[in-house]
Amino acid sequence: MITYICRYAPAAIIAGFSENAELFNSAAEDLSDADGISHQNMCGFSRALIAAAMEKKVSGLLLTSCCDCIKRAFDIISGYADPDYIYMLDLPRCNTQCAETYYAEELLRFINDYKKFSGRQFDVKKAAAWLKYHKKDGAEPAGRQSIALLGARVSDSLFENLEARSHLPLDDLTCSAGGSTDEMPEDITDAENFSRWYASQLLAQRSCMRMTDCSSRRDILKKGNFSGVIYNTIKFCDFYNYEFADLKDETDMPVTKIETDFTKGSSGQIGTRAEAFMESVAPKDSRTRTGISPAGKYVMGVDSGSTSTDAVIMDEGKNIVAYCIIPTGARASESAEKAVSAVLDSSGLHKKDIAFTVATGYGRSGIDPGDRTVTEITCHARGAYFLDPHVRTIIDIGGQDSKVIALDENGAVKSFLMNDKCAAGTGRFLETMARVLELDMDTMTANGLEWDEDLTISSICTVFAESEVVSLIAENKNAPDIIHGLNKSVASKTVSLVSRIPLKEKVMITGGVARNPGVVKAIEDQLRISLLVSPRAQICGALGAALTARLQIG
Numbered sequence: 001m002i003t004y005i006c007r008y009a010p011a012a013i014i015a016g017f018s019e020n021a022e023l024f025n026s027a028a029e030d031l032s033d034a035d036g037i038s039h040q041n042m043c044g045f046s047r048a049l050i051a052a053a054m055e056k057k058v059s060g061l062l063l064t065s066c067c068d069c070i071k072r073a074f075d076i077i078s079g080y081a082d083p084d085y086i087y088m089l090d091l092p093r094c095n096t097q098c099a100e101t102y103y104a105e106e107l108l109r110f111i112n113d114y115k116k117f118s119g120r121q122f123d124v125k126k127a128a129a130w131l132k133y134h135k136k137d138g139a140e141p142a143g144r145q146s147i148a149l150l151g152a153r154v155s156d157s158l159f160e161n162l163e164a165r166s167h168l169p170l171d172d173l174t175c176s177a178g179g180s181t182d183e184m185p186e187d188i189t190d191a192e193n194f195s196r197w198y199a200s201q202l203l204a205q206r207s208c209m210r211m212t213d214c215s216s217r218r219d220i221l222k223k224g225n226f227s228g229v230i231y232n233t234i235k236f237c238d239f240y241n242y243e244f245a246d247l248k249d250e251t252d253m254p255v256t257k258i259e260t261d262f263t264k265g266s267s268g269q270i271g272t273r274a275e276a277f278m279e280s281v282a283p284k285d286s287r288t289r290t291g292i293s294p295a296g297k298y299v300m301g302v303d304s305g306s307t308s309t310d311a312v313i314m315d316e317g318k319n320i321v322a323y324c325i326i327p328t329g330a331r332a333s334e335s336a337e338k339a340v341s342a343v344l345d346s347s348g349l350h351k352k353d354i355a356f357t358v359a360t361g362y363g364r365s366g367i368d369p370g371d372r373t374v375t376e377i378t379c380h381a382r383g384a385y386f387l388d389p390h391v392r393t394i395i396d397i398g399g400q401d402s403k404v405i406a407l408d409e410n411g412a413v414k415s416f417l418m419n420d421k422c423a424a425g426t427g428r429f430l431e432t433m434a435r436v437l438e439l440d441m442d443t444m445t446a447n448g449l450e451w452d453e454d455l456t457i458s459s460i461c462t463v464f465a466e467s468e469v470v471s472l473i474a475e476n477k478n479a480p481d482i483i484h485g486l487n488k489s490v491a492s493k494t495v496s497l498v499s500r501i502p503l504k505e506k507v508m509i510t511g512g513v514a515r516n517p518g519v520v521k522a523i524e525d526q527l528r529i530s531l532l533v534s535p536r537a538q539i540c541g542a543l544g545a546a547l548t549a550r551l552q553i554g
Contacts (some may be wrong), residue, residue, distance in 0.1 A: 001059040007179045008091050008202050009064050010107050016127030017120050028263045037080050043236045044075040044262030053081035060085040066210055094212045096204040104199035108411055111191050124194050128184045143144045145225045146171045151232040152240040161267050165275040173220055175208040186467035209239035228254040235261045254281045268362055276377035280413040283444030302336055303546025304363030307399025307427050309335040309541040311343040322347035323375040332363030356552050358545040377416050378542030382510045385411030386511050387534045392504040397513035399427040404501050417501050427513050429462050431484050436469050448487050448518025455485035491522035508532040510540040
């Protein structure tokens with residue numbers, strides 16, 4: 001088997017040698033093997049490729065000189081992984097007659113090299129058969145309504161994750177997808193003529209971002225009936241970050257961006273982004289459970305967060321009957337059960353009185369009482385708009401992540417941003433710092449406004465910040481001054497997220513951190529606006545889930 005990485009790679013030639021040709025799109029479990037022999041600022045895909053080679057998951061490799069990272073991966077794999085076979089094709093950056101001639105010579109060199117390596121002969125008929133079988137492989141979108149997946153390649157596991165969250169078909173139009181060609185002329189019978197024809201076909205495909213003319217990438221959006229665009233980028237791959245920056249300003253279509261390091265980490269957060277995007281562009285039909293009691297008059301929302309699990313019961317008049325907030329333990333499902341029991345006890349109601357339950361938060365899929373799951377993006381938007389219909393921007397600082405959500409005049413989500421997988425700027429960050437200071441959260445919150453010295457602490461990384469706090473303690477700095485520095489750090493991280501979305505007042509802060517006046521004040525100072533802080537800020541997600549449940553039964 002020969003593994004190739006690129007749509008411009010001559011997979012048909014591999015088939016012409018009676019070898020299986022397989023596109024490499026496997027996310028790494030971890031990158032530790034690659035990190036030991038490469039630099040961590042190489043893109044995640046190239047490091048995943050190195051890791052697969054080191055683990056002997058690929059034996060034969062056909063690479064193309066797509067970028068510097070792949071060139072470096074070729075050197076590393078050749079020197080350290082000792083594969084059975086590895087070859088690098090020098091890929092032109094344009095589609096001209098000169099480029100076709102050059103690439104045809106490259107293909108012919110590959111044919112001769114593999115012939116010498118394997119002792120096999122290249123069979124044009126077998127290559128033609130492969131091309132005929134693979135002619136229609138998703139290079140162009142179909143006419144039905146769908147979501148366009150653009151940008152850098154997606155791993156197989158990521159595509160499955162996104163596809164599972166999308167209730168519309170997902171058209172993979174990323175850099176590695178596609179690759180169909182015209183039917184090969186019958187008069188081509190030798191390797192030289194085949195290489196010349198095949199080179200012209202490969203270079204005529206929809207371009208990737210490393211080509212000098214990328215206009216065909218824009219044209220693809222005009223050919224399909226797309227409801228929105230999910231744009232994928234890979235960490236440290238600037239080609240596609242540049243395209244996304246242009247795309248979001250050039251199209252009226254809803255667009256959201258995801259970024260991975262080509263591992264399977266952060267699948268839950270990426271799934272939440274995709275699902276929230278889908279809820280905003282094309283709401284799906286509700287998924288109800290059978291056997292709902294017709295006597296039930298109340299609805300419930302359960303928000304399973306990383307720090308707390310919140311539950312809200314609402315009556316027919318959209319009045320909050322009861323709510324509870326409990327810490328999320330080691331098992332989200334058990335915490336949800338406790339929250340449901342607590343809120344039912346508080347209200348004096350029984351499960352049979354609840355007509356519909358909506359679950360939200362990261363643990364939503366594992367909550368047994370849920371009749372439907374909805375992302376926290378949609379629920380926070382709905383909850384905040386219910387608390388104050390003048391809200392147009394929401395800043396939600398939760399235990400695990402931060403979000404900025406823009407609303408329209410009807411309270412619908414216009415756009416949103418989430419921080420990447422990093423604890424800095426979240427409630428978990430503050431909890432970690434509280435432990436370092438040997439304070440409980442209530443004491444830390446109370447002391448945050450009583451500072452004298454204006455200290456500055458890193459907002460980049462929780463680990464860096466913890467090191468700085470330890471140093472400040474060693475310097476006998478006062479705890480209130482350190483807390484003020486930490487509050488500014490959270491605010492800086494939040495404001496950097498806000499700066500990437502058009503800020504429109506009024507602005508409401510939700511989540512547990514909204515109860516921290518020091519953080520609220522620091523954000524207000526940096527944004528130079530006043531934030532709306534509702535007494536119900538922490539249960540905003542559960543409230544939105546209850547409102548969603550209310551909509552299901554009228």
